[in-house]
Amino acid sequence: MNPDSSVLNGTVDIVNEGHLNGTAGDSSGTEEGKSFNMMPEVEMCQSVLPCHANHKGRLSAGQLLKWIDIIACLAAEKHAGLPCVTASIDDIQFEETVRVGQIINIKAKVNRAFNTSMEVGIRVVVQDVLTGVLKRVCVAYSTFVAKPVGTQKIRLKPVDCLTTAEDHLEYALASERRRLRLYNEDAFTKLMQDSHLLKANGKESSQISTERTRVQSIELVLPPHANHHGNTFGGQIMAWMENAATVAASRLYGTYPTLKSVDMFKFRGPSSVGDRLVFKAIVNNTFQKSLEVGVRVEAYDCEEWTQGKARHINSAFLIYNASSDKAHTQTFPSVKYTSKDGQRRYLAAIVRKRIRLARKHILSSKEEGPLSVPWDKSNQVYLSYNNVAALTVLAGKHGWEVNSSQPKIRVYMNEELDTLSVQVEMHVRVSSLQAFFLLSDLSLRPSWDRHYSSCEEVQVVNEDDKLYHITCPAVNKDKPRDFVVLMSRRQPCKEGDSYIVALRSVTVASVPPDPDYTRSEVLCAGFLISDASSATCKVSYYNQVTSGVLPYIAGNLAGWSKSMEETASSCIEFLENVTDQKICAF
Numbered sequence: 001m002n003p004d005s006s007v008l009n010g011t012v013d014i015v016n017e018g019h020l021n022g023t024a025g026d027s028s029g030t031e032e033g034k035s036f037n038m039m040p041e042v043e044m045c046q047s048v049l050p051c052h053a054n055h056k057g058r059l060s061a062g063q064l065l066k067w068i069d070i071i072a073c074l075a076a077e078k079h080a081g082l083p084c085v086t087a088s089i090d091d092i093q094f095e096e097t098v099r100v101g102q103i104i105n106i107k108a109k110v111n112r113a114f115n116t117s118m119e120v121g122i123r124v125v126v127q128d129v130l131t132g133v134l135k136r137v138c139v140a141y142s143t144f145v146a147k148p149v150g151t152q153k154i155r156l157k158p159v160d161c162l163t164t165a166e167d168h169l170e171y172a173l174a175s176e177r178r179r180l181r182l183y184n185e186d187a188f189t190k191l192m193q194d195s196h197l198l199k200a201n202g203k204e205s206s207q208i209s210t211e212r213t214r215v216q217s218i219e220l221v222l223p224p225h226a227n228h229h230g231n232t233f234g235g236q237i238m239a240w241m242e243n244a245a246t247v248a249a250s251r252l253y254g255t256y257p258t259l260k261s262v263d264m265f266k267f268r269g270p271s272s273v274g275d276r277l278v279f280k281a282i283v284n285n286t287f288q289k290s291l292e293v294g295v296r297v298e299a300y301d302c303e304e305w306t307q308g309k310a311r312h313i314n315s316a317f318l319i320y321n322a323s324s325d326k327a328h329t330q331t332f333p334s335v336k337y338t339s340k341d342g343q344r345r346y347l348a349a350i351v352r353k354r355i356r357l358a359r360k361h362i363l364s365s366k367e368e369g370p371l372s373v374p375w376d377k378s379n380q381v382y383l384s385y386n387n388v389a390a391l392t393v394l395a396g397k398h399g400w401e402v403n404s405s406q407p408k409i410r411v412y413m414n415e416e417l418d419t420l421s422v423q424v425e426m427h428v429r430v431s432s433l434q435a436f437f438l439l440s441d442l443s444l445r446p447s448w449d450r451h452y453s454s455c456e457e458v459q460v461v462n463e464d465d466k467l468y469h470i471t472c473p474a475v476n477k478d479k480p481r482d483f484v485v486l487m488s489r490r491q492p493c494k495e496g497d498s499y500i501v502a503l504r505s506v507t508v509a510s511v512p513p514d515p516d517y518t519r520s521e522v523l524c525a526g527f528l529i530s531d532a533s534s535a536t537c538k539v540s541y542y543n544q545v546t547s548g549v550l551p552y553i554a555g556n557l558a559g560w561s562k563s564m565e566e567t568a569s570s571c572i573e574f575l576e577n578v579t580d581q582k583i584c585a586f
């Protein structure tokens with residue numbers, strides 16, 4: 001390649017030269033050898049030995065992160081044909097525990113190249129030697145950048161060998177993930193601006209100070225810790241970070257918590273052999289079943305060390321779950337902060353939890369089976385019951401956590417296994433009976449909910465159960481969506497109970513899917529309305545998030561829009577200002 005011929009805005013293009021695809025330097029010279037080198041995927045197999053494990057005989061997350069970084073780097077370099085460095089690794093959720101004696105298989109390939117950076121997808125599975133059973137340990141995505149040549153950045157060639165449907169899906173999703181990744185800091189800053197409103201959720205009664213968990217540890221970077229370019233290996237840094245974080249978490253918990261996930265690791269700058277790395281870890285906050293530890297890494301060369309001038313090269317947040325060991329308590333103690341910095345970290349952990357949850361659900365691209373059930377005479381009663389019961393159960397769940405709070409409106413989220421649900425609580429100056437009648441007439445909803453383009457009554461089953469056909473506007477250049485839902489409303493049986501307006505998808509022959517719309521489904525949604533005083537009420541809207549609903553709330557979940565709060569505000573205005581004629585129509 002002639003760099004001069006392809007310099008573009010200070011960027012050097014990589015053209016598709018033979019050696020980049022592994023055709024040059026192919027030692028075997030055989031057809032078989034060539035096709036192996038041409039494969040975009042890089043694979044690693046490791047037998048898990050005691051030296052890879054923690055004191056419980058389980059593969060240490062630090063060791064796994066090292067392997068992940070090595071293989072991802074090799075996949076990136078295979079695509080780029082040049083030395084590459086890790087810019088970041090997205091959130092990783094550890095799904096399976098790996099034990100000594102089992103076999104780890106890791107595969108990595110470049111999903112998409114952007115300009116100077118590329119996304120590498122990594123899949124880790126564990127195989128039990130005795131049973132042969134394979135289980136997924138985690139999926140990870142890292143971003144690599146071809147190491148700049150002097151001041152010149154290298155522009156990468158595109159990924160052009162998309163063969164399987166999965167390759168195409170990963171290619172398409174890679175740009176979506178990149179958007180979330182690069183938006184991460186903005187989303188965080190935006191949500192932090194409102195974080196003072198979350199203070200009400202603080203745990204002032206707690207006795208345990210986060211300061212008790214503070215850890216500081218130093219490492220000297222030696223040649224075995226460096227990668228093949230002389231920089232400290234990203235995986236090694238992550239392993240050291242995991243070590244410091246685990247000590248901090250166990251100081252609070254009094255036993256060994258399980259590392260459940262890591263938040264995005266961002267490599268802000270390089271370090272190299274001879275650097276001293278100082279790791280500072282502290283528990284930032286605890287939630288019901290998890291806690292967050294923040295780790296900061298500072299690097300010093302010999303001169304910087306004597307001058308006390310640190311280079312901040314990395315910060316990461318690790319999430320631990322309470323031990324699954326029955327002998328230990330299943331929840332973490334709540335913590336209190338004792339300084340302004342502690343308070344910032346405490347609130348930031350709440351905000352990060354929200355972003356993490358959003359990223360996880362937005363990117364899971366979970367395949368759902370059909371959620372709607374056919375509406376027919378034989379199951380009408382059952383479906384209406386099921387509709388109301390599902391909403392009652394959803395509303396009664398434990399674990400709702402405040403995500404945003406403003407006067408009259410609070411948004412909560414609840415994650416249980418792989419299901420995410422949202423709750424929007426509104427305080428309205430009308431009676432609960434009036435709110436009930438207005439909200440159960442779905443044909444009025446397009447007047448206050450901009451996510452509804454139209455809503456038509458399809459069938460009146462009885463006074464309290466109706467079928468509606470709803471159309472919704474297009475999002476992200478997709479087709480507009482439509483839903484067919486059963487609305488079941490119930491008045492309280494006794495004083496103190498709530499009014500219920502429940503919604504769920506059904507299929508009816510009279511409204512077949514329309515090619516101009518993506519037929520979508522809602523599993524469980526609706527309103528619970530209860531008296532707050534004689535003239536005011538509390539309206540709680542619930543929605544168990546499905547892939548059909550996600551596009552309309554994704555921005556809200558990830559923090560770049562306030563559409564839920566805006567819709568709630570419009571709902572309050574509608575309820576408080578609706579004319580008497582509309583109410584008389586019931």
Ligand SMILES: CC(=O)SCCNC(=O)CCNC(=O)[C@H](O)C(C)(C)COP(=O)(O)OP(=O)(O)OC[C@H]1O[C@@H](n2cnc3c(N)ncnc32)[C@H](O)[C@@H]1OP(=O)(O)O
Binds near residue numbers: 085086117266270271
């Ligand atoms: C294999 C190993 O173990 S390497 C050792 C560990 N890693 C390191 O030491 C790397 C340390 N970090 C660095 O040297 C630098 O921060 C770099 C080279 C990663 C980025 O340098 P910057 O000057 O910040 O780069 P710049 O802002 O121009 O961005 C370059 C590209 O990286 C992308 N990028 C930058 N930060 C991130 C991030 N946190 N996540 C994802 N992509 C990122 C940018 O979007 C851009 O992509 P594009 O050109 O495709 O649009």
